[in-house]
Amino acid sequence: MCVLVAIVEIYRAHDLTDLICVRSFLESRGICAFVRNEQHITQSGGVLALALGGYQLHVVEPQAREALIALGGAQNGEFALADDFDENRTWFA
Numbered sequence: 528m529c530v531l532v533a534i535v536e537i538y539r540a541h542d543l544t545d546l547i548c549v550r551s552f553l554e555s556r557g558i559c560a561f562v563r564n565e566q567h568i569t570q571s572g573g574v575l576a577l578a579l580g581g582y583q584l585h586v587v588e589p590q591a592r593e594a595l596i597a598l599g600g601a602q603n604g605e606f607a608l609a610d611d612f613d614e615n616r617t618w619f620a
């Protein structure tokens with residue numbers, strides 16, 4: 528028996544490296560995510576990324592809410608570590 532589920536776009540970026548980091552973060556939390564048209568865009572040297580509006584990250588609908596909550600938490604620093612890089616820190620004083 529096949530069960531069809533909807534695919535939902537939850538994140539979009541023009542930088543593939545940024546999108547891969549977001550996808551890896553979600554996958555580390557047990558959320559299956561994939562980049563739509565990743566192979567076609569990368570084979571075009573990124574030119575198609577502009578034409579298609581950037582790289583699109585998708586998840587299955589049942590995991591969309593969990594993924595958005597996780598991304599919101601990451602944006603707010605919920606998962607930051609005490610020794611994370613601090614761009615305001617003065618290394619040479």
